[in-house]
Amino acid sequence: MARNRDFKKNPSTRFKDVDDLGEQEAKDEIEALREGIEFHDHQYYVKNDPVISDSVYDRLFQRLQELEEAFPEYRSENSPTLRVGAAPMDALNRVEHTAPMLSLHAALEREEFDEFHDLVRRHANRDRAGYVLEPKFDGVSVEIIYEQGHFNRGSTRGDGYHGEDISANLRTIGSVPLTLQTPEQCPSFLAVRGEAFLPLEGFQQMNRERIERGDKPYANPRNATGGILRRLESKVVARYPLDVFFYDVLRVEGRDFETHWEELRQLREWGLKVNPHVDRASGKEAVAAYHERLGEKREDLPYEIDGIVIKVDDRALRENLGTRHRSPRWALAWKFPSREEVTTLEEIVVQVGRTGKLTPVALLQPADVGGVTVSRATLHNEGEARRKDVRPGDRVRIARAGDVIPEVVERVPQRGRKRAEAFRMPANCPVCGTAIVREGAYHVCPNGLRCPPQLIGRIFHYGSRSAMDIDGLGEETARDLVEQGLVNDLADLYALSVDDLMQLEGVADKTARNLHEAIHETRKPRLDRFLYALGIRHVGERVATILAQELQSLDRMRRASLEDLRRMPDIGPEIARSVHTFFQEEENVKVLKRMQRRGVDVQDMPAKPKRQPLQGRKFVFTGRLEGYTRSEAEQAVERLGGRATSSVSGETDYVVAGEDPGSKLDDARAEGIEILDEKRFEELLSGS
Numbered sequence: 001m002a003r004n005r006d007f008k009k010n011p012s013t014r015f016k017d018v019d020d021l022g023e024q025e026a027k028d029e030i031e032a033l034r035e036g037i038e039f040h041d042h043q044y045y046v047k048n049d050p051v052i053s054d055s056v057y058d059r060l061f062q063r064l065q066e067l068e069e070a071f072p073e074y075r076s077e078n079s080p081t082l083r084v085g086a087a088p089m090d091a092l093n094r095v096e097h098t099a100p101m102l103s104l105h106a107a108l109e110r111e112e113f114d115e116f117h118d119l120v121r122r123h124a125n126r127d128r129a130g131y132v133l134e135p136k137f138d139g140v141s142v143e144i145i146y147e148q149g150h151f152n153r154g155s156t157r158g159d160g161y162h163g164e165d166i167s168a169n170l171r172t173i174g175s176v177p178l179t180l181q182t183p184e185q186c187p188s189f190l191a192v193r194g195e196a197f198l199p200l201e202g203f204q205q206m207n208r209e210r211i212e213r214g215d216k217p218y219a220n221p222r223n224a225t226g227g228i229l230r231r232l233e234s235k236v237v238a239r240y241p242l243d244v245f246f247y248d249v250l251r252v253e254g255r256d257f258e259t260h261w262e263e264l265r266q267l268r269e270w271g272l273k274v275n276p277h278v279d280r281a282s283g284k285e286a287v288a289a290y291h292e293r294l295g296e297k298r299e300d301l302p303y304e305i306d307g308i309v310i311k312v313d314d315r316a317l318r319e320n321l322g323t324r325h326r327s328p329r330w331a332l333a334w335k336f337p338s339r340e341e342v343t344t345l346e347e348i349v350v351q352v353g354r355t356g357k358l359t360p361v362a363l364l365q366p367a368d369v370g371g372v373t374v375s376r377a378t379l380h381n382e383g384e385a386r387r388k389d390v391r392p393g394d395r396v397r398i399a400r401a402g403d404v405i406p407e408v409v410e411r412v413p414q415r416g417r418k419r420a421e422a423f424r425m426p427a428n429c430p431v432c433g434t435a436i437v438r439e440g441a442y443h444v445c446p447n448g449l450r451c452p453p454q455l456i457g458r459i460f461h462y463g464s465r466s467a468m469d470i471d472g473l474g475e476e477t478a479r480d481l482v483e484q485g486l487v488n489d490l491a492d493l494y495a496l497s498v499d500d501l502m503q504l505e506g507v508a509d510k511t512a513r514n515l516h517e518a519i520h521e522t523r524k525p526r527l528d529r530f531l532y533a534l535g536i537r538h539v540g541e542r543v544a545t546i547l548a549q550e551l552q553s554l555d556r557m558r559r560a561s562l563e564d565l566r567r568m569p570d571i572g573p574e575i576a577r578s579v580h581t582f583f584q585e586e587e588n589v590k591v592l593k594r595m596q597r598r599g600v601d602v603q604d605m606p607a608k609p610k611r612q613p614l615q616g617r618k619f620v621f622t623g624r625l626e627g628y629t630r631s632e633a634e635q636a637v638e639r640l641g642g643r644a645t646s647s648v649s650g651e652t653d654y655v656v657a658g659e660d661p662g663s664k665l666d667d668a669r670a671e672g673i674e675i676l677d678e679k680r681f682e683e684l685l686s687g688s
Contacts, residue, residue, distance in 0.1 A: 005029060007036025011052065013059040018070045026071045033064040034179075037080040041174050042181070042271050078151050078178040082171050091471055091514070092164040092230060096630070097143050098191040099250040099662070100646045101157045103326050104136075104309065104333040110288065113310070116332045117284040120312055123320050130313040132260045133279045133290045134247055136333050138304035139197030140225045143250060144170060146190040149183025151176070156229065160326065160646075161630060166229050170196070172238035181271035187255050192272060193248040198225045199302050202241040220400075221304050243303070246272040251662075259313045280313065287334075295336050307335035322649040341374070342412055343367035345396045348379065348423050350430050354457020355537045356445040358436060360385050360423060362396070362408050369400055377406035381441050382425040391420040448587060449489050456482050458535045462490055466541055467533035468522040472515040480504045489587075490534075491594035493519050523599045527554060530602045537578045546570055547579065554602040558583050558592075612641025613687055618651055619644050622665050623658035625678050636685055648673065656681045 005012070005028075021029070040057055044050045050057075061080070068075050107113050120129045141157040154170035155163035170176050173196070180186045198206070203221040218224040228240050249263050257263045261280055268274050277294060281287050291308050298305055312318050312330040321329040344365040351359045360379040367374055377398050379385040388410060390396055395412040428435055429445035431453055436443045449455045456478045463473030481487040486500050496519065501512035525533070528548035532541050539547070550568045551557045560583075565576035582588055619637050621630055621644065628636070633656065634644035648655060648667035655668035656676045668675050676684065 005032045007032055007060055008039045011036060011056065011060060013056060015063055018066060026067055027074050030064065030067050030074050033060060034079055037061060037064060038177065038179050041080065042177060044174065080178060092166065094162050095155050095165045096162050098145065101141060101143060101160045101193060102323060102328055103160065104331055105327045106333045106335055108335050113332065113334050114284060124317055130280065130282050131287055132311045132313050133281055133287060134309045135275055135277050135294060135305040136307040136309045137195040137197055137245060138222050138306045139195040140222065140229055142170065142194055142196050144176065144192055144194060146180055148188055149180040149186035151178045164230065168234040169229050169231065169237040172234055173242045173244055175244050175273045177271045181269065186270060187252050189253040191250040192246050192267065193250050194244045194246040196225055196229060196242055196244045197221060197303050199241055199243060200304065201302065244273060245275045258315060260311055260315065261313055291334055298336065307333050309333050323647045341367050341369040342395055342397050345390055345392060345394045347392050350426060352429060352431050352445055352451060352453040354454055354461055354535055356448065356451065356454050358425060358443045358445060362390065364398065367398065369398060369406065374398060374406045377408050379408055382443065383441050385423045391422060393420050452482055458490065459487060461535045462533045467529060468525060470522060471518045472511065477504060489591045491591050491598060494595065494598035494600060524601050524603055526603050527605045536582045538575045539579060543575060548605045552607060553604045614640040614642030617642040617653045620648050620652050620655045620664055622655060623661035625658040627678065640685065
């Protein structure tokens with residue numbers, strides 16, 4: 001009988017003809033094949049110890065595909081056959097994490113680690129503190145949820161509280177188990193955090209292919225991983241050799257851990273891949289030795305790391321240390337020094353940004369810097385290029401600043417070689433030919449939206465997530481819209497038809513309709529987001545919020561004098577001048593009027609309260625509120641002078657509990673902190 005078959009050890013690949021199988025026999029064989037293939041995936045991707053040949057594995061896999069095709073009623077979302085990918089998705093859905101996925105405070109120097117160690121030691125009330133040490137992976141952080149031992153959902157980190165649902169793409173990664181080891185012994189609910197990454201060999205191959213196609217290569221494996229994981233076609237994702245290491249339990253039901261080391265050991269037993277270089281240490285010299293040791297191994301690893309992560313092992317001590325707004329006090333990322341390499345500078349070209357700023361860029365003879373092929377590096381501005389005195393043909397030392405952005409560090413002298421002429425910024429914009437102007441250390445093309453790179457950059461920025469959040473309006477789409485003459489300014493976005501959008505390369509009917517709808521859904525933007533979306537020089541999200549709160553309407557924004565702007569808090573003379581100039585320029589005035597005629601109605605900001613009734617009060621939210629999203633509730637508190645934090649501590653004033661609250665509610669009760677339901681929270685906001 002098929003139910004007695006075991007495909008784990010010495011599996012037989014002699015199968016009955018599918019037509020001769022009964023339904024129960026087919027079901028039993030399908031289940032046995034899935035269990036066997038998951039076992040072999042674990043041996044291959046996690047343990048690096050395959051026990052069968054590739055040809056035998058392929059025959060098992062093909063047999064499972066054949067049976068699922070013949071008996072579709074027994075298909076499963078967690079079948080290994082879905083590792084080859086599923087049908088394209090329309091979009092990535094936004095999901096809420098089961099627990100905050102905090103970032104880590106980063107240290108570059110030994111002194112910063114010593115300060116961290118002293119803080120931990122004081123709270124531990126002993127000279128030595130126990131740590132778990134891990135490599136700091138340079139990938140994409142993900143949350144994966146298992147229910148009853150089976151893969152349920154996976155998402156990106158996003159803002160730490162919400163991420164994008166990438167379940168279909170994560171299912172294609174061989175090191176992500178679709179069923180945990182011994183699922184009958186697994187917790188009913190498990191949320192784990194891991195790092196998805198692209199091994200260096202796969203990254204180099206992908207960049208070679210992109211360059212051959214004439215596409216821009218990815219800057220580093222992390223960017224490449226992020227781009228792959230957000231693809232809407234998981235069949236495309238399945239072609240890339242992505243991998244995952246797991247390193248944290250975000251939430252688990254029915255199981256408690258006293259130490260992080262115990263947690264990692266249990267992750268391994270469940271079949272989740274834990275990095276082999278994790279270690280324990282007690283005392284700061286042992287940690288420093290691990291940092292040095294792993295730094296020496298860094299060049300030989302098949303994946304990118306940019307430092308180590310130091311975590312307090314004892315979970316009770318972690319609770320005592322607590323967290324900051326976005327990072328835990330019980331963990332630290334101790335970064336490695338940036339890598340450097342020497343190569344030849346072939347040419348210096350000038351790039352035009354979305355704000356018109358011209359940046360000299362060094363085109364380099366491709367060099368491998370820390371596993372990444374670097375073919376260009378920024379020179380920042382003319383003064384920087386002349387100070388470093390780098391010219392075409394020079395040998396230069398390059399480094400990845402912050403281990404990410406390549407830059408030229410210095411020229412390496414070459415005796416007896418005649419050098420090219422010193423670099424000078426051109427007198428005219430290299431794209432549109434307009435005479436450039438000098439603004440401090442920078443050169444700027446004043447042609448605004450009539451300069452194609454500025455227009456492309458402005459459209460892309462306008463549709464970005466923190467601005468108008470127009471799904472589908474990426475950089476390539478923005479470039480296509482400009483190059484095909486469909487968009488000459490921001491107002492033209494609202495005149496586009498579905499037929500116009502279908503003229504773009506690779507855009508089908510459904511995609512065009514979705515983009516058209518996404519654009520028109522932004523016709524009633526909030527003032528602060530609209531100001532940021534306009535791409536005014538020196539106006540980031542924070543400045544846009546200040547301007548919106550002070551002036552409250554677009555009309556008052558247009559009429560504000562230079563002195564009005566200068567009097568605002570945190571608005572310096574340079575920002576004030578940039579904002580005032582933007583709203584006085586004739587072309588910008590025309591674009592704003594056209595946007596208004598095409599239905600863009602910018603919403604006024606609520607009046608800023610004169611008194612701050614929640615000044616200094618700290619709030620923590622848990623569970624689901626009926627009348628607010630988490631972000632809206634936090635903004636409501638902050639508008640009244642309060643502060644929203646992610647975890648309960650002795651400094652917390654209120655915990656607001658909605659439906660299905662988490663462990664924060666228990667923490668609040670243990671600390672004796674006042675707990676508010678949604679009605680009481682609303683009363684507090686209204687001053688009742």
